[in-house]
Amino acid sequence: MSKPVLCALELSDRALDEKVLTEAARLAELDGAQLDVVNVLPNFGETWVSGFFEEHHHEKAVEDTAKRLQDLCRKVLGEERNAKVRHLVATGTAYQEILKVAEAAGSGLIVIGAHKPDLKDYLLGPNAARVIRHSDCSVFVVR
Numbered sequence: 001m002s003k004p005v006l007c008a009l010e011l012s013d014r015a016l017d018e019k020v021l022t023e024a025a026r027l028a029e030l031d032g033a034q035l036d037v038v039n040v041l042p043n044f045g046e047t048w049v050s051g052f053f054e055e056h057h058h059e060k061a062v063e064d065t066a067k068r069l070q071d072l073c074r075k076v077l078g079e080e081r082n083a084k085v086r087h088l089v090a091t092g093t094a095y096q097e098i099l100k101v102a103e104a105a106g107s108g109l110i111v112i113g114a115h116k117p118d119l120k121d122y123l124l125g126p127n128a129a130r131v132i133r134h135s136d137c138s139v140f141v142v143r
Helices: 014-031 048-052 057-077 094-105 119-124 127-134
Strands: 005-008 035-041 086-091 109-113 138-142
Touching (some): 005 014, 014 057, 057 086, 109 127, 127 138
Parallel strands (some): 005 035, 005 109, 109 138
16 A cells, blocks of 8 residues: 545535545555545634634534534545545645645645636745645646
8 A cells, every 4th residue: 555645625616626535546556555635725813804703613613623624525536435544624824734745644746726826826926836846746737
């Protein structure tokens, strides 16, 4: 068995997420690799905006996100395949957390989706570009 495949999902564009997950599952299966699926929540707890949220907002957001990941994986991959997937919810800056999870899991491949870039993305770089630039493993981008 080879190194795990990490599938990074945004959970904001269902069609893209399904496409990315399908491709990640296919690539993991080719090598008999573990499939890990991650979504990164923004960290509102340490900023000035944290005062606008309820005390347990973050815990509820993690719970809801974990359920959404499970539901999406079950729908796209089926119950049996989903049972073997590691579902992860991280908090922080998306590209940094994706890289941390990949390193901690010993991932050999990161599969990530990319939207058509806006002008601001050419100047700042979207999460996919940052993951590609800073990753120690291969990155497969699904458009």
